[in-house]
Amino acid sequence: MALLFTQVAIIGVGLIGGSLGMILRRKGLAASVIGVGRSVENLKTAVELGAIDRFVRAAKDGVENADLVVLATPVDTYDRHLTEWASCLKKGAIVTDVGSVKGRLVEQAQRAMPEGVHFIGAHPIAGKEKTGVAAGSDQLFVGARCIITPTDRTDPQALGRVRTMWEESGSVVLTMDAHLHDKILGAVSHLPHVAAFALINALAEIRDRQIPSLDLAGHSGGGLRDTTRIAASSPEMWRDIFLWNRDNLVTFIEAYERSLSQLKQLIRVGDVTGIEKELDRAKQEREQFSVRPAPSA
Numbered sequence: 494m495a496l497l498f499t500q501v502a503i504i505g506v507g508l509i510g511g512s513l514g515m516i517l518r519r520k521g522l523a524a525s526v527i528g529v530g531r532s533v534e535n536l537k538t539a540v541e542l543g544a545i546d547r548f549v550r551a552a553k554d555g556v557e558n559a560d561l562v563v564l565a566t567p568v569d570t571y572d573r574h575l576t577e578w579a580s581c582l583k584k585g586a587i588v589t590d591v592g593s594v595k596g597r598l599v600e601q602a603q604r605a606m607p608e609g610v611h612f613i614g615a616h617p618i619a620g621k622e623k624t625g626v627a628a629g630s631d632q633l634f635v636g637a638r639c640i641i642t643p644t645d646r647t648d649p650q651a652l653g654r655v656r657t658m659w660e661e662s663g664s665v666v667l668t669m670d671a672h673l674h675d676k677i678l679g680a681v682s683h684l685p686h687v688a689a690f691a692l693i694n695a696l697a698e699i700r701d702r703q704i705p706s707l708d709l710a711g712h713s714g715g716g717l718r719d720t721t722r723i724a725a726s727s728p729e730m731w732r733d734i735f736l737w738n739r740d741n742l743v744t745f746i747e748a749y750e751r752s753l754s755q756l757k758q759l760i761r762v763g764d765v766t767g768i769e770k771e772l773d774r775a776k777q778e779r780e781q782f783s784v785r786p787a788p789s790a
Contacts (some may be wrong), residue, residue: 497654497661498523502555503563504574506530506539506548509591509617510565511626512633514544516662519631529555539626557581561654564590569733571598575605584609587651591617593678594737595642595671603646611651614642614671616678617664622725635663642671679741686731687746689724
């Protein structure tokens with residue numbers, strides 16, 4: 494693959510940013526990859542793992558000559574970052590992100606771009622419950638979906654370069670309206686994370702108040718581990734995602750509460766037929782996953 498970018502700056506060299514840096518360097522898509530972050534130790538690890546060529550502490554120093562800037566920080570930090578260094582970007586530069594919320598953030602980022610600088614929203618759906626560049630891999634995005642959210646203001650050439658980058662990472666690239674993205678991901682990603690976090694907290698409460706001898710790790714099987722794996726994800730990251738997509742998410746939580754309430758009532762009254770009907774409906778929906786498997790979790 495020919496060189497896509499001369500200099501790339503990755504703001505936030507964690508799991509996603511670090512994995513992307515590994516790919517950019519391994520495949521020769523960028524001549525130089527600069528990391529920017531809070532932890533010097535993490536940045537040193539990123540250099541050792543081949544995720545970046547070098548690092549700087551001040552974001553302005555990293556972005557001023559960059560062809561591409563990748564925002565890979567919690568979504569609530571975007572405004573602060575762009576306010577700090579957007580004016581330093583050279584004409585023709587591209588800013589993209591890897592955030593799990595788009596809608597208002599894409600609109601906000603586009604407004605922050607200086608004349609001649611382009612923002613392209615992107616969301617690689619390829620996370621793990623583990624965080625940090627040490628958990629990164631140049632295979633992380635292989636077969637995973639990456640959703641790009643262009644608007645009517647999006648520069649076609651900039652869009653094409655970002656799409657090519659994600660295709661070269663092994664991603665299956667889709668384009669989608671930013672607000673539709675937030676509805677869909679709110680349902681299939683953000684709500685399941687709410688459920689996993691809440692389930693672990695409920696089990697901890699049951700242990701603390703009702704069954705002191707309960708050992709969540711020692712007494713559980715694969716079902717609990719599978720169901721709650723994502724509850725080990727970054728609280729900081731998911732706090733921001735929940736808040737930035739709160740309108741959609743609250744609506745979906747209410748739908749989940751209705752489903753739980755209905756099943757609770759059927760169990761309470763001993764409605765054998767009703768319980769089986771609810772479980773069979775869920776089973777049939779879940780079996781469709783095998784018919785149309787998702788490329789990545």
